[in-house]
Each structure stands twice: as C-alpha cells, then as structure tokens.
Amino acid sequence: MNTTTGASPEDLRNRLVDAIVKEDTIGVRDARVDTAMRTVPRHAFLPDAPLEEAYANKSVTIKENPDVDALPLSCASQPDVVHFMLVQLAVREGDNVFEIGAGTGYNAALLKYLTGPSGHVTTCDIDPDVTAYARRMLDANGYGDVRVVTRDGALGAPESSPYDRVIAAVGMWDLPGTWWDQLAVGGRLVVPLRWRGLSRSVAFRREETRMRSDSVKMCGFLPVIGQDGERNNYIDDNRLVRLYWDQDQDIAPELLRDSLSRSKSVAWTNATVGPVESFDGVWLRLSATERQTCRITVNSAAMEVGLHCPASPALSPALVEGDSIAYLTLERTAENPDGEPRFRLGAVGYGPAGTDLAERICTQIHAWSPARTAEPVLTAYPADTPDSDLTDGAVIDRPSVRLVITY
Numbered sequence: 001m002n003t004t005t006g007a008s009p010e011d012l013r014n015r016l017v018d019a020i021v022k023e024d025t026i027g028v029r030d031a032r033v034d035t036a037m038r039t040v041p042r043h044a045f046l047p048d049a050p051l052e053e054a055y056a057n058k059s060v061t062i063k064e065n066p067d068v069d070a071l072p073l074s075c076a077s078q079p080d081v082v083h084f085m086l087v088q089l090a091v092r093e094g095d096n097v098f099e100i101g102a103g104t105g106y107n108a109a110l111l112k113y114l115t116g117p118s119g120h121v122t123t124c125d126i127d128p129d130v131t132a133y134a135r136r137m138l139d140a141n142g143y144g145d146v147r148v149v150t151r152d153g154a155l156g157a158p159e160s161s162p163y164d165r166v167i168a169a170v171g172m173w174d175l176p177g178t179w180w181d182q183l184a185v186g187g188r189l190v191v192p193l194r195w196r197g198l199s200r201s202v203a204f205r206r207e208e209t210r211m212r213s214d215s216v217k218m219c220g221f222l223p224v225i226g227q228d229g230e231r232n233n234y235i236d237d238n239r240l241v242r243l244y245w246d247q248d249q250d251i252a253p254e255l256l257r258d259s260l261s262r263s264k265s266v267a268w269t270n271a272t273v274g275p276v277e278s279f280d281g282v283w284l285r286l287s288a289t290e291r292q293t294c295r296i297t298v299n300s301a302a303m304e305v306g307l308h309c310p311a312s313p314a315l316s317p318a319l320v321e322g323d324s325i326a327y328l329t330l331e332r333t334a335e336n337p338d339g340e341p342r343f344r345l346g347a348v349g350y351g352p353a354g355t356d357l358a359e360r361i362c363t364q365i366h367a368w369s370p371a372r373t374a375e376p377v378l379t380a381y382p383a384d385t386p387d388s389d390l391t392d393g394a395v396i397d398r399p400s401v402r403l404v405i406t407y
Helices: 007-024 032-037 080-089 107-113 127-141 178-180 280-289 298-302 354-371
Strands: 060-064 074-076 096-100 120-125 147-150 163-168 183-195 198-206 209-219 230-234 241-246 262-271 293-298 316-321 326-331 343-350 377-382 394-397 401-406
Touching: 007 080, 007 298, 032 107, 080 107, 080 163, 080 198, 080 209, 096 107, 107 120, 107 127, 120 127, 127 147, 127 343, 163 178, 178 183, 198 280, 198 377, 209 343, 241 316, 262 326, 262 354, 280 293, 280 316, 280 354, 280 394, 280 401, 316 354, 316 394, 326 354, 343 354
Parallel strands: 096 120, 096 163, 120 147, 163 183
Antiparallel strands: 060 074, 183 198, 198 209, 209 377, 230 241, 241 293, 262 343, 293 316, 316 326, 326 343, 377 401, 394 401
C-alpha cells in the first residue's frame, strides 16, 4: 500500500518530471510526453511501493527471479528511460501502437494518453503473471481499452496491425521479421538493442526495404526471453574477469586463460574526461570499426592481484584476438590537483597482440574525442539482403536482420 510522504502524488510527479527535464539526457524535448508523465499516476501501478519509491528515478521490481543470481523477471522501468524512449517514439494522436513487455501497465497507460481517444494500444508479455498484473492495473486506473495479450513478443500481434509505432521495453538481440511485417512504412520502432556487449535505445524509421535510425541513446533493459545469441564466460581461473560477446564473434575464452598473467602494455591518449562526463561513445565507435569488440567486467578483487582497472569495472569495451586482449582504461591526471579531477583515457593490452589491440582502442579514442556527442547511424535490413544492397559500414548479422553501423 502506498504511504503518505507529506507531499501529494501530483507534487511528486511534477518534481520527478522537472528533474528529468532539467537533466535532459538526450537533448530532445516533447512537451506531450512531459504532460503524460505529469498526469498518469505511476504510484497507482505500483500499489505495494511507498510513494517516495514510486516517484524516485529508479526501476522497481514487480516479479523476482527464483534464481537468486539472475536478473528480475519483470520490473517498472526507470522513469527517465521511460521518458526519453517515449520522446524517441514520437507518438501522435490516433496512432496504433504495439508494446513488447507489459510490465506494470504504466507505460501502456502513458501510450494510451498520448494516442488519445481515437488511438489504440496493444501491450504484450510472454509471462501470464505479468500480463495479469498489467490487466488489473490498467482496469483499475481507467485504461480498460488498452489491449493486453499473453504471447512471445517476437510474434507481434498481427490481428491489430499495421502499427504506426512499435516499442520494446525489453532488451533485444535480434529484430524479428514479424515486426517488419506489422510496422507500417513511415512508422517508428524504438527498441533497446544489444550488440557487442552494449545496449542502446535505438529509434528506427521504417522505410520500404530497411529501417534507419535517427536516435541512439544509452539504456539498460532486462533481456528478452528466448533470444540466446549472447555469450559470456570467465577468462581467469579465479573467476574475477568475465567477457560478454555475440555468437557471430570468434572469441574463445579458454585461449585467454594465461593472458592476464603475462606482462601488460599500457597506451595513453591526451583525451580526458571529468568525473561525470560520458566516454560511452568510444565503445560505439569500436563496435563500428572493430569486429572483435566485446564487453569486459572485473571483480574488485582483480585489481588487488595486479590487473589494471578498466575504465568502468562493470561495463567497459574490450578487443579480443585469439590469446590476446585489450580494454579501455583511465587514470587521474596530475593537472589542477585542487580543482575538479580529470581522467585521461587509454588502453591496456595483454598477450602477444596486446600492444596492437591497445593502440587500436586508442585510435578510436582519438576519433571520438573531437566529436563526443556524435551518434552512429544504424540501418537494419532483412536477413536475406545481399551485400550489394547494404549501405557502407560495419555489418553485424543476426538471424532475422543485418545491422550496418556507420559514422
């Protein structure tokens, strides 16, 4: 049951949206999305959460995973992520919208608010417990006209198509062909897309023979159930260092078992960042230029045994070739010790090709530094599209789609 905090739910909603707008994480505004989030009561879709938690800028779990080491099965997404994905989606009054990942039903309610009385919203989830929860919450809050279906989201909902807008609230490794068939030409798809160990909310516009992005933003979502193209494993005997990669990459963790115990080579650049300044674009550029880009995570104990610290221990890019590896790193500069700290970026390499791999990471740091907010363009083609019909760029093949990443 929601509890009283001293502030009304309306005040808390307005404060939350004010904070999201002030932060402005994507640089694009949509006043209609602001109004929707000021109007639809998030706390009413989270009746077991205290009011302050319902209006905090964080995700809220609604179904735990019985595996204690696994991610939750369902949650209410973080409000600022909900906000910028709706801005990316650009819903219009009267639109027909399909959502994958029903969650609490809150996002579907926002979509219904944006489509207006003449619009239609269908939300789906593979888990019947989740859809039952969403159905109850939508009915209880005056959104009984939102259609809720229980099925694999990859199947879509052809009975209500074609759709003007499609949005996924789960991380996708592939783009099912059914979505192409059910999204109208000129429509928009917003999806948390996963490749090379990273995840980004990509807004695509549907064209006749392809989909082309016009917005790529940082985000994190629970992965969809049933897409198993991602791999992960430890590369050390102490299980302190873990890699995440895609099935189309030639990465064999067993070849790296001895690499971290060898001498390392460190390469530095002149590029620096502040304590809260993003260097995420380096990873994106690596994914567009280096086929063997992946993700590395390290336990804090790894640094205690002499491993050089990745730039972000839980989420950093790496390059792997055979028995060699390199990853992004940073260190505090000696300049202006009394002011705001600055950190220079570089790379650490291990194994016979470690020095070369580290230098290749530095090449992309140099490319990123003068254009730090530049976004790649992702173009998606059906899986049977021949190479001759693809635009220039790095090609990543999935079972249902061919992705081309271009700067």
